[in-house]
Amino acid sequence: MNVTQDPAAAKTDWGPFGRPIFDDPGARALSRVGVVDVGSNSVRLVVFDGAARSPAYFYNEKIMCALGAGLSESGRLNPEGRVRALSALRRFQHLAKGMGLPPLSAVATAAVRDASDGPEFCAEVLRETGLKVHVIDGREEARLSAQGVLLGWPGAYGLVCDIGGSSMELAEIQENTVGRRLTSSLGPLKLRDIKGGRKGRKAHIKEVIEQLKGEMGPQRDRLFLVGGSWRAIARIDMHRRGYPLKVLHEYRMSARDVRETARYIETRNLDKLRDACGISSSRMSLVPYAIDVLTRLVKTFKPKDIAVSSYGIREGLLYEQMPQRLRARDPLIEASRFAEAKDARVPGFGSTLYDFVIPLFSGARLAKRRLVKAACLLHDVSWRAHPDYRAEVCFDNATRANLGGLKHSERVFLGLALLHRYSNKRQGSAFEHLYALLDVKGQHEAEVLGKAMRFGAMLMLTSSGDIGSLRWQPRKRVLHAELPDAARPLCGEVAEARLRSLGKALEAEVVLTFSKPAPPSDAQ
Structure with missing residues (x-):
């Protein structure tokens, strides 16, 4: 569909993409598309490709810029972070051009929306790179993060918590829809500017989370964690437990795990822990603030379990455009x-x-x-x-x-x-x-x-075609393999050995037969 030629489509708000990316609701494949996330702590480019319902990461690059550092005191973006972010966006535009991508879609979150020079920064980005940055508010950020979780977990229900550098968002999900949404200032970059040391910070965190609970109501189902600081804590939890599979998506923790990992972080040398867990120094510097938030969050909401999601805003943007037929697929x-x-x-x-x-x-x-x-x-x-x-x-x-x-x-x-x-x-x-x-x-x-x-x-x-059938009788411990007569030449000694191996795994007697094709019926 060409949105420039279709009057109805021209009235449709396609969000940061500015165009439909799922032209064919029945499509299996996704045309390559690039998304830029301008966050308070990092600026990231992700290029999606592959299956439309389960897009893969063709390219993924993150640059730690700390745009939100010092924002609470100055009210402005970190000057050094602005330079780094602009340089990163120039690079991303060149990469996109080299990959032959359609125009990149860029969103900015808490730091840019809260800073007095946020509009000036967006204008500079547009002027210098040609990239239009869409600034989204906290409730929209919460909604997109929740939709990202739904992209990875169809039918998921519970509370989504997305932590960035300068904010933390909450959204409830159930029956494949996003419910109540809230935003707060509980981002690590802002928390380290709170007066009164750790005692003052923890008191502030407790007060804000109690307010959030009052507005969100009971949320005792699963807690989904979205954001780099949560993933860093999950890596540390894996390290503490000696967990063998280093895949963060769908990693599970309990309330007890969170408490023990909080104590683990307090009693370890952060530089050594950073090296052991493969966490960047800029990310590790935020972990002590983030773990205080997570500890209080879990203590207050008491979720039944905790799951880490690698999917968030960027994936939520894709889910936003998916027709329902596509969302319903596994x-x-x-x-x-x-x-x-x-x-x-x-x-x-x-x-x-x-x-x-x-x-x-x-x-x-x-x-x-x-x-x-x-x-x-x-x-x-x-x-x-x-x-x-x-x-x-x-x-x-x-x-x-x-x-x-x-x-x-x-x-x-x-x-x-x-x-x-x-x-x-x-x-x-x-x-x-x-x-x-x-x-x-x-x-x-x-x-x-x-x-x-x-x-x-x-x-x-x-x-396609008939390759036969297996019939398993567990009580009699008999495995019957019935193959079409045409498959007889394929069933040599190697195939028979594999069939016997299957029978051994089932502790079953194996019966192999060949069925001859039915004779043609007489013409009426």
Whole structure:
């Protein structure tokens, strides 16, 4: 759709993009699009690409500018931060031009909206770079952050807390909609200007959060944490616990974890802790302020659990434009479909394989069946890797990839299933320390799925067609594989060995039969 030619579209507010980015509601792929987030602490460029419902990060660069440093006292943007931010935006514009991107879409948050010279800065950016910066208010920032969470967690419910350098926003989400929204001045850059030392700061934090609770009402469901300072605290929590999977998205903490990590931060050398956790010095300098906010936030709202979201404002801007048909899709399945279409040797075979293996999981809930579906779609996307490393490459990709809608235990399930797609054994892998994130039953189910895919892949010829069926009788411990007679030449000794391996994993007797095609019926 060309918005310059469509009068109805011309009246539509497309936000910072200034144009529709999801022209076709049925589209599977997203045209490459760049978003710039001018925050109080950092300026970031993200270029999205890939599956429309689950966009991947084609490019991601952050420059720490501290635009909001000293804002509480001066009322103006940090002069040095302005220079750094303008330099970063020039660079981003050049990068976008080199990538052949459409015009970048830029939003600015608390520092620019609160500073007396914010409009002057935006005018300077436009003059020097040609980039128009859209300044959003606190409630809009809260809404976009919450929508970013919904992009990664369809159907999520709870309280979203987005902390930036100069502000902190709260938004409630339920039934795929954003409810009440509030903004506050509880950003670390502003908190370090509070008088009275840490005692005065903590008293101020308590007062503000009590006011927020009074306006938001009870919020006892999940607390979603959005923002760089929260992610830094999560890294420290991982380090303290010796947590094996260094993926921040969907990382879970409890109220007790927050308390213990707060004490851990207080008793450690911050420079050594920064090095151990891979946190920048500018970000680490804000952690002592942010942890005081988080401690009080958790103590006041008492959420049932806490989850870290890597998705926020930038992803919320994409979600804003998604038609409902697209929002309703499963981001995991969409990302897997996209990967299959791009990288598999026989795109489309994943659905055939799913129909073949799903009888082994006939009583499984939807949450497990979607993992089986994703594994089948991804079963052949890593074929280019060296055979000696293919199994581990599959595991690594599944557990660390930018995939939404996946708990860490589910990442390990998917990784193990794909590992067993290429290997009978998982012992001795470089990733063995991650297996414990999945219970023993889940590990066994992943092995069964992987070995079923390993056998089914031997029958891969085209994206569609009859490859036969599996019938599993758990009480009798009998696995019946019925293949079409046309598949007989494909079922050689390697395929039979893989079938026996699957039977062994199930502790089952294996029965292999071939069905002949039905004779043609007499013409009437």
